[in-house]
Amino acid sequence: MSRLIAEPSHATPSSRARSAVRGGLFGNFVDQVDIFLPVIALAPAAAIVLGPDAAAAQTGLIFVATLFGRPLGAAIFGSLADRYGRTSTTRIAIAGIALTTLLIALIPNHGVGGAATLWAFVALRFVGGIFLGGEYSAAIPLAMEWTAPRRRGLLGGGIMAMSPLANAFIAALTLVLVQVLGADAYAAWGWRMPFVAGALLAAAMLWYYATAVDDSPISTSSPRRPHPLRDILVGPFRRQLWQVFVLMTGLWLFTQMAIPVLTGMLRETPQVGPTTVPSIMLIATLASAGAMLAAGAVSQRMGRRRFFVVFGAVAIIAAPLAFAWALVSEGGGTVLAVTVVQLVTVSAYGPVGAYLAERFPAAVRSSGYGVGYSLSIVVPALFPFWLPPLQTALGPVVAVMVMLAAASALLVIGAALGPEPKRSAALE
Numbered sequence: 001m002s003r004l005i006a007e008p009s010h011a012t013p014s015s016r017a018r019s020a021v022r023g024g025l026f027g028n029f030v031d032q033v034d035i036f037l038p039v040i041a042l043a044p045a046a047a048i049v050l051g052p053d054a055a056a057a058q059t060g061l062i063f064v065a066t067l068f069g070r071p072l073g074a075a076i077f078g079s080l081a082d083r084y085g086r087t088s089t090t091r092i093a094i095a096g097i098a099l100t101t102l103l104i105a106l107i108p109n110h111g112v113g114g115a116a117t118l119w120a121f122v123a124l125r126f127v128g129g130i131f132l133g134g135e136y137s138a139a140i141p142l143a144m145e146w147t148a149p150r151r152r153g154l155l156g157g158g159i160m161a162m163s164p165l166a167n168a169f170i171a172a173l174t175l176v177l178v179q180v181l182g183a184d185a186y187a188a189w190g191w192r193m194p195f196v197a198g199a200l201l202a203a204a205m206l207w208y209y210a211t212a213v214d215d216s217p218i219s220t221s222s223p224r225r226p227h228p229l230r231d232i233l234v235g236p237f238r239r240q241l242w243q244v245f246v247l248m249t250g251l252w253l254f255t256q257m258a259i260p261v262l263t264g265m266l267r268e269t270p271q272v273g274p275t276t277v278p279s280i281m282l283i284a285t286l287a288s289a290g291a292m293l294a295a296g297a298v299s300q301r302m303g304r305r306r307f308f309v310v311f312g313a314v315a316i317i318a319a320p321l322a323f324a325w326a327l328v329s330e331g332g333g334t335v336l337a338v339t340v341v342q343l344v345t346v347s348a349y350g351p352v353g354a355y356l357a358e359r360f361p362a363a364v365r366s367s368g369y370g371v372g373y374s375l376s377i378v379v380p381a382l383f384p385f386w387l388p389p390l391q392t393a394l395g396p397v398v399a400v401m402v403m404l405a406a407a408s409a410l411l412v413i414g415a416a417l418g419p420e421p422k423r424s425a426a427l428e
């Protein structure tokens with residue numbers, strides 16, 4: 001696999017390290033842009049593109065297809081990265097992202113394709129999700145292996161901050177296109193432009209990895225294991241995986257409750273309404289990006305395990321109360337409350353990039369990182385199926401507050417089950 005694309009030219013170790021770090025940062029930005037594209041870019045055009053019947057549900061189906069592809073991609077490409085090299089695996093995954101995103105831009109609208117339009121989206125997003133799962137399973141561990149120990153926390157926070165920044169980028173691009181083209185033109189053909197932009201970003205990252213990034217000495221000098229996926233699922237590293245799974249499940253629950261659920265409930269409140277929600281979430285999301293960066297740096301000083309335990313202990317009270325506050329506040333108070341919700345929930349992602357890389361040795365690092373990060377998203381992402389019955393039983397707001405408290409508890413338990421990683425030492 002490593003021979004499929006020519007290796008980059010030789011460079012000094014420091015320049016090679018910087019290239020890999022930049023690749024991890026901007027590669028995750030490209031990855032996150034592709035994840036959020038269908039949700040944000042299709043929203044103003046869903047009725048035309050997908051058909052007038054249940055367009056919101058259809059958009060949700062497309063997003064779920066992506067989510068189900070990601071764990072599969074992490075399992076496939078994580079194992080390949082551990083066995084054959086992280087850089088060549090990243091290149092193949094990014095090439096797949098570029099191709100599937102470009103093909104989506106070519107799908108005919110519902111008026112031409114009928115029901116086949118929706119299923120073309122679902123199929124391409126599922127395949128794209130496989131490549132997405134492969135990209136971060138290889139690229140982020142590679143960046144961590146090239147990073148000096150004292151900087152891993154800060155880099156992890158920067159990598160995780162790419163998610164809210166990508167969200168904000170797509171929202172801003174979509175808003176500009178709707179304003180410039182007009183709502184009708186955007187729905188007819190303009191929605192394709194964000195997908196073309198996403199494909200071009202991925203193509204640029206492919207060129208970058210092909211010319212500037214190669215594998216770290218840590219991964220190339222480590223003995224290869226013939227079955228890294230089996231080793232993390234049922235073999236000698238299974239305890240690390242399932243401990244990480246508990247912690248990450250708590251974080252993904254934070255994500256689902258604090259972003260899509262909160263967004264939907266704000267749209268239904270009379271003091272906010274659907275027109276002002278995007279601007280509120282944009283401000284809060286940008287604040288969370290800065291908080292993630294800070295959280296990664298703080299974890300380098302106080303310890304990753306201690307950070308997660310302390311954060312979860314605070315969030316078990318603060319997150320439910322902030323959520324309830326956001327739904328009853330008005331004006332600037334709503335902006336502040338929603339920002340607080342983001343700060344006491346999703347900003348906990350800051351240390352994740354460094355923490356997951358530190359929890360697995362080099363021989364299974366991509367498999368452990370990718371599967372631990374992706375498999376845990378499945379149940380939280382299916383909240384449209386299990387949250388409504390809970391809300392019927394407990395009430396709409398109380399049910400979400402309970403789930404935020406449960407997410408905090410899972411974060412504490414997951415962190416407590418694992419040791420404090422050797423954050424000041426070179427990765428194993």
